[in-house]
Each structure stands twice: as C-alpha cells, then as structure tokens.
Amino acid sequence: MDAYELITTRRSTRAFREEPVPEEALLKVLEAGRHAPSGGNNQTTHLLVIRNQEILKELAEIAEQEFAKMEIFPDTYKSLAGSIRASKKGGYVFHYQAPVLVLTANRRDYSNNIADCACVLENMMLMANALDLGSVWINQLKWLNESERVNEVLFRIGMKEEERVYGGLAIGLPDTEDGLPMRTPLPRTGNPVTFTD
Numbered sequence: 001m002d003a004y005e006l007i008t009t010r011r012s013t014r015a016f017r018e019e020p021v022p023e024e025a026l027l028k029v030l031e032a033g034r035h036a037p038s039g040g041n042n043q044t045t046h047l048l049v050i051r052n053q054e055i056l057k058e059l060a061e062i063a064e065q066e067f068a069k070m071e072i073f074p075d076t077y078k079s080l081a082g083s084i085r086a087s088k089k090g091g092y093v094f095h096y097q098a099p100v101l102v103l104t105a106n107r108r109d110y111s112n113n114i115a116d117c118a119c120v121l122e123n124m125m126l127m128a129n130a131l132d133l134g135s136v137w138i139n140q141l142k143w144l145n146e147s148e149r150v151n152e153v154l155f156r157i158g159m160k161e162e163e164r165v166y167g168g169l170a171i172g173l174p175d176t177e178d179g180l181p182m183r184t185p186l187p188r189t190g191n192p193v194t195f196t197d
C-alpha cells in the first residue's frame with residue numbers, strides 16, 4: 001500500500017481473535033508510535049503495553065464499576081454516556097477483549113499531553129493497518145484518569161506518579177470473515193477544507 005492508501009483505508013476494528021499478536025508485529029507498531037512527533041521534541045509519552053489478561057480484566061471491571069456510578073446529563077459527551085449506560089446494564093468490556101491494550105500516558109502538567117499521545121496513537125493505528133492488525137482507539141481510561149482505583153492498577157504496572165492516561169489503543173488479529181481489518185473508507189462529510197489563494 002502506498003501512504004495515501006494506507007491512511008485512507010485505516011478503520012477501527014472492534015472484534016479481535018483471542019490469540020496473541022505476533023511479537024515482531026507488535027514491536028513494529030510500538031516503534032511506529034515512538035517515532036511520532038512531540039511538542040518541543042519532549043518524547044514524554046509513556047506506552048503501557050498490557051498483555052496480561054488478569055490486569056485487563058481487573059481494569060475492565062473497575063472501569064465498569066466507576067462508570068456505573070456516574071450520572072448522565074443532557075450535555076454528557078455521547079460516547080461517555082454510552083459507556084455509562086452499558087456499565088449500568090452490566091457486562092461492559094471497554095477494550096473489546098483485545099489481546100493487547102496500549103495505554104498512552106504523559107505528564108499531567110504538560111500542555112501538549114493529549115496532542116502528543118494522539119500523534120503516537122495515529123502512528124500506531126497506521127502501522128497496525130500496514131501489518132493487517134486490527135486496532136481501535138480506546139478512550140475510557142482517559143475519562144477515568146483521575147480515578148484512584150484505576151491509577152492504583154496503572155502505578156502497579158509502571159505508570160509514574162506524575163503521569164496520567166490520555167488515550168489507548170486496543171490491538172489484535174481481526175475477528176472478521178477474511179481475517180483482515182475493516183478497510184472500507186467512511187464517507188467524509190465533515191473535516192471541511194477552506195482554501196484562500
């Protein structure tokens with residue numbers, strides 16, 4: 001695939017096979033993420049790669065319990081409201097049972113923390129597409145990034161005291177008919193472009 005095709009065929013995959021992501025492919029995805037640009041070349045994005053299924057289960061259960069306690073207001077962000085509703089119902093697993101979840105953490109007091117994490121995440125999504133891996137951005141632990149219960153787990157697995165999660169990526173072998181990630185581009189109805197010549 002050339003660069004344009006790689007970018008325009010990147011789609012979110014939300015169904016994963018149970019088997020692990022081949023090590024070599026995962027390392028390439030992570031390296032692609034590490035090569036993202038960063039404000040002032042700070043390179044402070046910390047990639048927490050979670051493959052331990054017990055930890056993923058623990059995080060999914062805590063997240064469900066935390067969301068279930070929240071109220072939905074008329075101005076609650078649509079996707080957050082969806083997580084709250086699904087958690088109140090029960091059985092909510094925010095990472096779609098992917099075998100790998102990469103959380104992007106960064107310094108809490110750094111003004112480009114979200115932007116730098118987003119660059120890392122996009123690089124990883126594109127690399128995953130190039131390698132026929134499925135991936136989807138996972139924002140639930142960003143919404144819960146001040147939850148003591150979530151952070152207790154994340155500190156245990158290596159997040160630093162001064163860091164918080166600003167995004168995440170579920171990665172796995174796609175559980176699709178052809179075994180390939182979703183690739184049909186969505187129509188572009190937004191993201192307008194205004195030229196001034």
Ligand SMILES: Cc1cc2nc3c(=O)[nH]c(=O)nc-3n(C[C@H](O)[C@H](O)[C@H](O)COP(=O)(O)O)c2cc1C
Pocket residue numbers: 010011012013014079136137138139140186
């Ligand atoms: C900032 C951001 C947050 C997102 N959070 C989630 C999420 O928590 N869970 C999810 O399933 N998809 C999430 N997505 C994926 C979007 O829903 C998806 O990119 C969008 O619907 C367009 O579909 P596509 O990725 O297949 O092109 C997120 C995407 C972005 C950029």
